[in-house]
Amino acid sequence: MRAAIIIFPGSNCDRDMMVALERITGRRPALIWHKETSIDPVDMMILPGGFSFGDYLRCGALAARSPAIEAVIDHASRGGAVLGVCNGFQILLETGLLPGTLVRNADLKFVCRETSLAVQKTTASLFTDGLQDGQVLTIPVAHNEGNYFAPEDQLAMLEDNGQIALRYTEGSHPGPANPNGAAHDIAGIISENGRVMGMMPHPERAIGDGHHSADGRIFLQAALEGVAQ
């Protein structure tokens, strides 16, 4: 299993993802600077969290025009696996690889806390094949723009196609289950072919070893096994 993490100026979860993958697989992923125009073949490309280009203009908008993104789009068009976490999810929406948009949290504040996520296994996807439908994962979020929004017909299509992979659900944490007002409690979605996934929660911050939860490890492990098959 070979993975590559794309690093943009302002990415700040690239190392965290690298460490998490290395702990799980024993193998260090390739780190790709955004100015690279070609990326050696890998099984999964990962867009990490952070504030690429300061999130100036619009979250992810400038990163989506980076040279390396063309390689990511090529990879996806050949059916390659792509995971975008937080800012990486925002970038994927800006590239058009996934539908919809992420707007400011409903209460207009940054939010950093644990969330409970229900896995939705309504369609085949390498990201969820190794998980149980309805399985609840505790994984933290940390974002200012995580409020998933799409027109009603697009939301209906996502539901019909089974593209909603993770939904916020009730857990033990104080405060509302949905931390940002996302439509349909959407925390993560997949592409129609199940090969591209974007999610707001940070699995790399929940891999055990002193983290509050090890459920991020379960998620990443399942995805890595899924892509290896």
Added chain:
Amino acid sequence: MSEQTSHPSVPEMGFADAQSMGLSAEEWQLILKRLERTPNQCELGIFSAMWSEHCSYKSSRRWLKTLPTEGPQVIQGPGENAGVVDIGDGLATVFKIESHNHPSFIEPYQGAATGVGGILRDVFTMGARPVALLNALRFGAPENDKTKHLVSGVVAGIGGYGNCIGIPTVGGEVNFHASYNGNILVNAMAVGLAHSDRIFYSAATGAGNPVIYVGAKTGRDGIHGATMASTEFSDETESKRPTVQVGDPFTGKLLMEACLELMAADAVLSIQDMGAAGLTSSSVEMASKGGLGMEIDLDLVPVREDGMSAYEIMLSESQERMLMVIDPSQAEIARAIFDKWDLDFMPIGRVTETDRLVLLKDGGVACDIPLAPLVDDAPEYDRPYQADDTQPQLTTAELATDSSVSNVLKSLIATSDIASRRWVYEQYDSHVMADTMAGPGGDAALIRVHGTTKGLAMSTDCTPRYVEADPFEGGKQAVAESYRNLCATGAKPLAVTNNLNFGNPEKQNIMAQIVGSVNGMGEACRGLDTPVVSGNVSLYNETDGVAIQPCPVIGMVGVIDDVSQAVGIGVTQAGTSLFIVGQETSSDDGWLGCSLYARSIAGRDGGAPPPVTIAEEARNGTFIREQIALQHISACHDISDGGLVVAVAEMVMAGTKGATIQMPETATLHGWAFGEDQGRYIVAVQNPDGFSLAATAASVPVALLGTVTDGAELKCGNEAPISVSDLRTVNEAFLPDLMR
């Protein structure tokens, strides 16, 4: 009078100009004497900035010198951008706290954001990667009409910078008091990690070496911020909004990565961030620390706007800028790194042997002054002081009320002082970097030292009401509380940084607060072996002549060898016994004077604060750490604001179990329950007999208090139990209600 230094277009300055820049008549005369001529505007601006309270510590220096700053663990004490402390295995922690009080009152978001940016630069300038941020915030009374706006802006600003640059904000303090209505406090602390043999310093080296400007461009923002930070507030202050700097955390992130890459490549000789007083303080400090001079061509400085004068360029406090001296043979490597990060990299001058600061502009000399008077001759005042009257010692009989302990508890945990800070800290990214082992909401935060089993523990603390009532005891208490917070996790305290926030030192009672609390801090730091390695002083925190409650904040950092052995405050194991550590019997009367009980329940401010006995703090803290290392303790919390019953409630709310505590049948029950006697902890232990024996052997008094239970309730003696969810509801309400 030397003619060649006066620039033709620069008007000559007089005392009125000096006064408008915050200099006194004596200071003006001293400048004339040292220069042997009249300074021009740029030169006067440089003197004014370097001699400001903010840069020169002229009122406090005499007292700061008395603080302990040495120890085997200290690699670098005060005087550099940040302090450096050995944590073993070739690693060091680098940390400092700094205030951004005045800018944050004028423009809360940018003031707080640039406070965070500035303290981060202080840390990575030393060669350390920042790994954690903390803060200490003081706002006005909740009902004050500006409080909500200020809380909202400051919290968003701290998060705005820290979240974006990707350093977790893991701890801090937030308190409310009417004395801060017109002058809030925003102190930001950064903690970094470095290899102990790879620390970078600011002293310029090698005459002839190039001086390089890197980072963001220079604009007109923040001009004379250091001087503004050294004057009292008045109704006119809000018109100073243009002097507040604007932060750009994205550029800050690029600058941090570029500097760390440059240091790893060994391509830099000395480096200094442009903080307060911008290019002025950075060039003066680098040259004077190196015992050298510096010549800078101001026409080469990257600027954002046209037509900036020498004065404006030198006094600008634009953010995200650094000054470096590099080895000329490394220049291309260095330039390539800054090109990669799309940052300006501009040689603007050179190191000289002249001991002078020479600035060129528009083909002429804009400034030519000797460096020595700027630094060595900076005024130092021995200001007279006279303490306010000593506060009386209040007894429990004078303060106690008829309420049940449970009802008082519910009232206290709902107050602005004790209520949950969740509304604040959930706006900070406390997990980024994925090494946060314990974030906000406990006693001390714990950050894993990346790639090792070690953890850094850190906390910020001060109890201003104690300091106001008794500066000496209050100064001691700030150190002792930080010490307890670290010990309660199992970490060994190593060193401190301090941020002294006071009113106008020209008033004798304020000066007495400074002297008393610095003396108290010194005694505590000596006794607890936690030397002061860095710090900041913020004076003139007054509005229309009324001073803030004095707030000498301590930021303490410690280390735990195996972070997986650290404990938290939450009780998680039913059947474990709760002990009070540091108290002879479980029925002792407590010290209610100056407590939150006195203020919020009895309606009485003041009274002498609880005394701090440093030898007992050291003994009890050492015992707690040993017992945690032996894994005899499953939860630990220090007893502070609100006393022991509040501490137990906090352990229950943070945990997964309930508790039952025995209450003494005594007339001084409220003193027992809510007294704020120092040097105490509550611990949950598996083996009560073994624990008691160990305590006896260590000569540490302990008293059995109760038991951790499976029920989700807290039961105090024979009073009706309170459900933990009710406690949480009451405790969580204050901030969301205020900010709604």
